[in-house]
Amino acid sequence: MTEVGTRASAESAEGERAAWLAFTGCLLAVFMQMIDVTIVNTALPNLTADLGASRSAQLLVISGYSLAFACTLLTAAGLGELVGRRTMFLASVTAFTAASVWCGISTGATELVVARVAQGMAGAGMAAQTIAILTASFPRGRHQQVFALYGATAGFAGMLGPILGGALITADIGGFGWHSVFLINLPLGIVAFALAFRYLHLGKPSERERLDLVGAVLSTVSLFALLGALADLQQNGWRPGPFATIAGALGLAAVFLGHQRLLTRRGRAPLVRLDLFADRGFRVGAILVTMFFGLFTAFVFAISITLQDELHFSPLRTGLAMTPFALGAGAGALASPWLVRRWGVRVLAAGIAAYGGCIALGAGYLQLTGGVVDLATAVGPVFISGLGVGLFGVQLQPLMLAGLDQRRMDAASGLLPTIEQIGNGVGLAVLSTIFFRAHTLGGSVTMLSAIAVVAIGMGVLTLALPDLPAQP
Known part of the structure; x- marks a missing residue:
């Protein structure tokens, strides 16, 4: 009995250690996706001068990431349920790291904007799995502690972004200049992937119908229209055009919600469970x-x-x-x-x-x-x-x-x-x-x-x- 109890205790300790190491990989992903919201602001004058970016291109370098991130979250969550949270997380970390390198080696403003959009979509793929991974990896008694670390990491990354960006550009390590604010994600992404690949072990995804493509399109278009119009108001002030776009976005959102209710009544899997x-x-x-x-x-x-x-x-x-x-x-x-x-x-x-x-x-x-x-x-x-x-x-x-x-x-x-x-x-x-x-x-x-x-x-x-x- 003593030997069995000792073995069970050792297995429990090893399982908890694995959960915390996998969690560390998730926190690194959170850190990367949040820091890239703000770190580019410090680098903007330098990359503008280097790439000859127009005013509109400058705005897209910043907003392209955030828009792509926000508009693909729901679809990324649905894909995670379909193919498995672990698979989706690992693929997204790989894509985010690759897109960060692409940003760092971009030679033109248009190329950088496209790379930032790809980076935002990959960031959404990571973010959409994180809560499900954390709650599945730890018992409820640990959730307060886990979410405290998760929230603190996200907040710290957002505040650290401009400071770290300024430090990297000032240090100009290896002569990389503004490129370093993106290339810093390469070592972070490798470590995050390695930890998740080795220690993140979740059960197989439950059986699920195919992805709600109609819902994915409706949610993506409505969110893009809403957030794009809000960004336009932020930059250019009160004008009729953005308000018309917002009205259209809200109308599409209403259609999306109706579609989700219809799927639920038919016993099919909606993109968003409104019973939440x-x-x-x-x-x-x-x-x-x-x-x-x-x-x-x-x-x-x-x-x-x-x-x-x-x-x-x-x-x-x-x-x-x-x-x-x-x-x-x-x-x-x-x-x-x-x-x-x-x-x-x-x-x-x-x-x-x-x-x-x-x-x-x-x-x-x-x-x-x-x-x-x-x-x-x-x-x-x-x-x-x-x-x-x-x-x-x-x-x-x-x-x-x-x-x-x-x-x-x-x-x-x-x-x-x-x-x-x-x-x-x-x-x-x-x-x-x-x-x-x-x-x-x-x-x-x-x-x-x-x-x-x-x-x-x-x-x-x-x-x-x-x-x-x-x-x-």
């Missing part, structure tokens, strides 16, 4: 995720405008001003799982409300001082605002998914990042079209005040989330 929204946690969480990603994207945009355009901070001083925010977000991410186990959703509500309160305080401070900022005075509120974001953002997904069984978790794997991308597009477009063109201190104060009001409202809505079930 019957769960209160997922329903409320979907609203909060959309608002949070829109809010945070708008916040980063607003702070950049305020500090550099209105207060004339240098990039270095801007980085120093936001360092306490990053430190606070890291502290909140680490503390959030323990605090949520103790006090439940009230921790998230307090966190996002504290963030909103600090942003309101900052708006009032700017108004009173006429834009004169003492960084030493601002350290405390900036740190607390970051702490609130960390407390809220890391535990939102576990609370949102807590009431779902494994089958519905799989269905949420592509839908959740799609919701996040819609939030990003809506938040940035609304902020930029309504406030950005004011380019005054008063406009910045208004932007920050609006963000604060939305954040505090989110704190109230958060209380409608169910608490995580008690762990045995």
Whole structure:
């Protein structure tokens, strides 16, 4: 009996070790796909000069990745269910790494845009499998910890992108210049693939009907039209054309939802399981995720405008001003799982409300001082605002998914990042079209005040989330 027990214990320990190593591969994939959203911004002036990129090509280098990523998530999730999450993840990591190398060796602006689109599609292939892989690889008791690391990695990568991009271009290792911001994914992709190939072991995919091609086309076209129109509003302001496109996109989305309901009634597998929204946690969480990603994207945009355009901070001083925010977000991410186990959703509500309160305080401070900022005075509120974001953002997904069984978790794997991308597009477009063109201190104060009001409202809505079930 002792020998059997020892062998079982050793096998259990080996299985847990394999799960964590496979998870490391997934985190590397998350890191790559998120850092490539922001790292290219720093390299844009250099690659523009080198490739002779036009203004439209510059925009497509940035937006092509995000659009391709967002518009193919649902289809990538469906393919993952069809061929297997492991197979789809490994193929996507390979494609993403290859597309990154293609970006890094591009010799023309058009070629780089095409490579970025390919990179975005491959990134969606990775992202659409991640939640299903994480929830299948770990017992529910580990989900809080796993999602905390997942959320912290994604957030850290997004913030690190511009810093790492600037460091790589300044160092100019091997004379690669701007090419290095893409080529850095080659070693990361190789390690991610090796870890997943060796340690990611999932059961065979359940039997599933062929991919819902009609749904894939409808979802892709409607998302492309919606996010493309929002990006147009962000760049060019209020015009009738984008609003007509948005109306058409919403009409296509309604047709898509009707098609999904029809497939469900006929007993066939839809691309999106609408019964996910019957769960209160997922329903409320979907609203909060959309608002949070829109809010945070708008916040980063607003702070950049305020500090550099209105207060004339240098990039270095801007980085120093936001360092306490990053430190606070890291502290909140680490503390959030323990605090949520103790006090439940009230921790998230307090966190996002504290963030909103600090942003309101900052708006009032700017108004009173006429834009004169003492960084030493601002350290405390900036740190607390970051702490609130960390407390809220890391535990939102576990609370949102807590009431779902494994089958519905799989269905949420592509839908959740799609919701996040819609939030990003809506938040940035609304902020930029309504406030950005004011380019005054008063406009910045208004932007920050609006963000604060939305954040505090989110704190109230958060209380409608169910608490995580008690762990045995």
